[in-house]
Amino acid sequence: MSMFKQTVGNFLEKKWPWAYKIIVLPKRRIQWFFIWRKSGLAIRDEAAARQSLKRARGFKQMVVPERDAVRYVGTNPEEGTAQLAILMYHGCKPSDTVFELGCGALIAGYPIMQYLDAGNYFGIEPNKWLVEDSLKIPQIKETASQKSPRIAHNTEFDGSEFKTKFDYVIGHSIFSHAAHWQWPLFLKNIDTCVGPGSKILVSLHFTEGNTYGDVGYKGTELDFNEWVYPGISFFRKETIQDCAEKYGYNFKVDLVAPMLINIAHPGANHSWILLEKK
Ligand SMILES: C[S@@+](CC[C@H](N)C(=O)[O-])C[C@H]1O[C@@H](n2cnc3c(N)ncnc32)[C@H](O)[C@@H]1O
Numbered sequence: 537m538s539m540f541k542q543t544v545g546n547f548l549e550k551k552w553p554w555a556y557k558i559i560v561l562p563k564r565r566i567q568w569f570f571i572w573r574k575s576g577l578a579i580r581d582e583a584a585a586r587q588s589l590k591r592a593r594g595f596k597q598m599v600v601p602e603r604d605a606v607r608y609v610g611t612n613p614e615e616g617t618a619q620l621a622i623l624m625y626h627g628c629k630p631s632d633t634v635f636e637l638g639c640g641a642l643i644a645g646y647p648i649m650q651y652l653d654a655g656n657y658f659g660i661e662p663n664k665w666l667v668e669d670s671l672k673i674p675q676i677k678e679t680a681s682q683k684s685p686r687i688a689h690n691t692e693f694d695g696s697e698f699k700t701k702f703d704y705v706i707g708h709s710i711f712s713h714a715a716h717w718q719w720p721l722f723l724k725n726i727d728t729c730v731g732p733g734s735k736i737l738v739s740l741h742f743t744e745g746n747t748y749g750d751v752g753y754k755g756t757e758l759d760f761n762e763w764v765y766p767g768i769s770f771f772r773k774e775t776i777q778d779c780a781e782k783y784g785y786n787f788k789v790d791l792v793a794p795m796l797i798n799i800a801h802p803g804a805n806h807s808w809i810l811l812e813k814k
Contacts, residue, residue, distance in 0.1 A: 605669035637707030749805035
């Protein structure tokens with residue numbers, strides 16, 4: 537979608553929401569219907585994903601988005617709900633344990649914690665102030681006191697302090713900023729925290745791009761030696777897959793996750809992968 541069309545859409549949504557609903561929304565729906573078909577997403581999978589989104593919307597979203605931490609991560613509350621829907625679609629139950637990489641301002645953490653049984657939400661966030669800032673919001677504080685989340689603060693993707701095997705690991709917009717050496721580091725350190733059947737879902741940018749708006753990059757991941765933020769980094773699909781397989785995962789490109797994030801954030805174009813530990 538062009539920048540111009542996006543801007544007009546955003547303008548109409550704010551100024552004349554009725555016009556947005558009548559003109560823009562149906563047009564966008566049809567356009568994206570064909571984009572997802574072209575990407576290979578089956579109609580039944582899209583329908584099931586929309587059902588998960590409906591369920592996820594039954595949990596509260598963060599309602600105080602004007603905060604430094606929220607501005608820093610640049611995630612909107614609906615994207616938090618979409619991340620819960622991604623987990624639900626992939627079979628996550630309240631009794632499962634979830635480890636959120638780069639949980640930031642807890643925008644996804646808040647609905648995910650509500651869904652999970654107490655003690656089952658774990659996160660990792662090197663910028664401790666992001667978590668602390670969000671924990672000052674009364675609704676988040678209350679949920680946190682009921683659900684007892686545990687959050688580590690290191691840059692090594694090291695969750696070993698929790699001595700838990702996570703059923704799900706989710707990382708939205710973490711490897712889309714990562715240096716090339718952070719992918720093998722992540723796989724090495726997460727290895728002690730997963731078991732057979734554990735699922736890892738992360739978003740990133742492939743140098744190959746994708747059919748829903750990512751134009752890709754001509755170089756390789758070796759051009760990215762450091763974490764880049766707010767810029768973005770790219771990995772060759774082959775590098776990601778080979779390394780994941782070396783650590784004993786089945787590798788799959790996931791099309792449901794980007795579709796759900798795109799509903800929440802029109803124009804979002806991260807690719808997502810699903811790793812399943814053998
Ligand atoms: C774009 S934000 C996304 C935050 C969150 N996942 C969301 O959806 O709102 C990127 C996050 O990654 C965190 N981060 C940076 N380096 C990291 C690392 N080595 N391990 C885990 N998280 C990291 C940042 O502090 C920030 O919170």
